[in-house]
Amino acid sequence: MPEIELKFQVPREREASVRRAMARASSRTQRLQARYYDTPDRRLAAAGLALRLRKEGGHWVQGVKSRGDGVMQRGEDEVCLPAGQAPPALDLARHAGTAAALALREALHGGAEAELVEVFATDVRRTLREVRAAGGALVEIALDEGELRGAGGVAPVLELEFELLSGPPSALAALAARWVARHHLWLDVRSKAQRGERLARPLDAVPAMKATRPCLRPAMSGEQALRAILASCLEQALANACELAAGSGTPEHLHQCRIGLRRLRCALRDFGGLAGDAAPPESAAWQAQLSELFRRLGGTRDRDALQEKLLPALVADGAPFNELPSPGGAADDPGAVLRERETGGLWLALLGYLHAGEAPAAPGDSRPSLRRQLRHTLRRLHRRVAREAAGYAVLDEAGQHRVRKRLKRLRYGVEFCSGLFADAAVGRYLAAVRPAQDALGERQDLLVARSLFEAQLAADPRAWFALGWLAAREPQVVARCSEALAGVAEAPLFWRRRGRG
Incomplete structure (x- = not known):
């Protein structure tokens, strides 16, 4: 039992x-x-x-x-x-x-x-x-x-x-x-x-837990579906957070923990409406707490990612250094952040909602089927990305960063819903989304690295090499972003087809 x-x-x-x-x-x-x-x-x-x-x-x-x-x-x-x-x-x-x-x-x-x-x-x-x-x-x-x-x-x-x-x-x-x-x-x-x-x-360490697909069924109510999505996200975040809190975590545990937090925020923001009047009233507060927790865990992760991907390319092209500059100020220790009582309170608030009894349906409630509600959400997320794909290259940095966040929300939304649609069709759509996410991620890495080296200029003139190298790569990366986003805009929309189940 x-x-x-x-x-x-x-x-x-x-x-x-x-x-x-x-x-x-x-x-x-x-x-x-x-x-x-x-x-x-x-x-x-x-x-x-x-x-x-x-x-x-x-x-x-x-x-x-x-x-x-x-x-x-x-x-x-x-x-x-x-x-x-x-x-x-x-x-x-x-x-x-x-x-x-x-x-x-x-x-x-x-x-x-x-x-x-x-x-x-x-x-x-x-x-x-x-x-x-x-x-x-x-x-x-x-x-x-x-x-x-x-x-x-x-x-x-x-x-x-x-x-x-x-x-x-x-x-x-x-x-x-x-x-x-x-x-x-x-x-x-x-x-x-x-x-x-x-x-x-x-x-000494165990593999980090990656995201798993929520188990959605066509007969589920919107409230049940929202809880299933949130449970999947929370499981990923917690499994990795506990390793970090215990001192046995790796950079990959930190990466996967942050992905779980981001997925939680997207689930609350884009799929909270599935529950209708039974949506958690604390949703906005939870999103703010998750955003702050994500931010505090970000400094160490951003530097780890640049050290792994960008630094080798810089060194291979003749950089006069073999390590990244340290960011200004002391970064939060991820384990200590995740052991804080405020973090524990957030986990328990989310668990309390997941295990609360389902609200009774209101008299005369005739909400559309789950699959129909999900189609509406996916269509909205896709349109937001497609609308800005053509003009990505002329957007300012804030606008380009906004497109990246919307693309992540789109991908997570597709992954949340994928169990209710044909695997092959979902796979074709994600095959168009992944190159765009990779390109926009590289663009973001360049911006983070530029900020890091600009802060180092006064103390180390060698940072000029890195800034010149980054500036030379920028047009190519922006062009790849535009091309990949065009592929997302033209991708076949799997939710228009007849789904499984």
């Missing part, structure tokens, strides 16, 4: 205050010792499954957890074993007849537990407290203190979990938001199984 929970990392400087908040007469403490199993080639981890035997007090529990939505909801099947078995052997037949059994069979390709080996273990002291939340919800709060052990390595555990026992999921997010504000917790969507797996490998 699914479990709905949120997990947070507790900063060491807040450990004492969290312990005090958990210390109530009704609180209880137990020791949990778990062993996690997988095949030597990690088939369960690849399928998003965690198989464990856990000793809870005096008895053992065999459990299977699945990834769920990757944020707030996970699948779980547990079997409490008879007392006296210490430690018991694994037996996958204990999950017979459940969704967990099917998932295990598919991941193991029909194999049995003979292939499974212990990969890592956990040993934690758990303090439990039950809290009544808004709407009569009952939430169990668990403070876990201990360690993960695998492949000779050890990683500390200091986490606070909120699990919904009964009531609306939105109440869970609201309660967690109060604890985040009070104790500066930061949301972590990585499970213990995922942390243990990287310890056992061992892995």
Whole structure:
């Protein structure tokens, strides 16, 4: 059965205050010792499954957890074993007849537990407290203190979990938001199984999560579709944000986190109308917060991108330097920004909306079909780009930057809706959009680099070389932008065709 929970990392400087908040007469403490199993080639981890035997007090529990939505909801099947078995052997037949059994069979390709080996273990002291939340919800709060052990390595555990026992999921997010504000917790969507797996490998970093296509169905209401789109965007942003907040992120995690934030902003701005009167009233405030978060994460990412793409070309053409100048002022540390309580509050506000109950339809409400609403949005986004394509070369820099942002919104919109239209037709349209996005991205890189080197002139005359080089490339890049945008304007509009489903 699914479990709905949120997990947070507790900063060491807040450990004492969290312990005090958990210390109530009704609180209880137990020791949990778990062993996690997988095949030597990690088939369960690849399928998003965690198989464990856990000793809870005096008895053992065999459990299977699945990834769920990757944020707030996970699948779980547990079997409490008879007392006296210490430690018991694994037996996958204990999950017979459940969704967990099917998932295990598919991941193991029909194999049995003979292939499974212990990969890592956990040993934690758990303090439990039950809290009544808004709407009569009952939430169990668990403070876990201990360690993960695998492949000779050890990683500390200091986490606070909120699990919904009964009531609306939105109440869970609201309660967690109060604890985040009070104790500066930061949301972590990585499970213990995922942390243990990287310890056992061992892995310093895991691949960044890229965008996934929302699962839209023709019969969905506009409100359901909006939530599905936002959930897809938030999953990408959070998966990468947690790696950065934990200090294990890479430049690619930062890049993909910013893409997730940009997609969230586009979803709220261009598809918020799908929900009609049920659209989140906080949408404008969320967009402003996402925009500010995106900006604060941008300085480091922009320099990383220039270092990777533009600097090698400069050096190859004889630049008298082999590194980029440092931007003026200190850039924000992405991990610190993503651990801020204001960031956590934003994540939880979005999660609260995603898991709120759907508003009842108004009497006589006869909104058009989902596909028809999406066609209208795509047509509007396309027309805005096509209208300025022919005159792109004569636009000022602000105007050219506006076209780039509109093109990104168009591409994200197409990707959001693509599941409801024929793949081949969508693919042909995106084949016209991608070259334009690449060209406009190169144009933006030139502008950012120019600003960087102009600020360096007084301190380093070698910046003149870079400025001359950038000026020489500009006409060619602008011409490529104009040509690629013309291709977008003339691309066959897939939403005019008969779609799937």
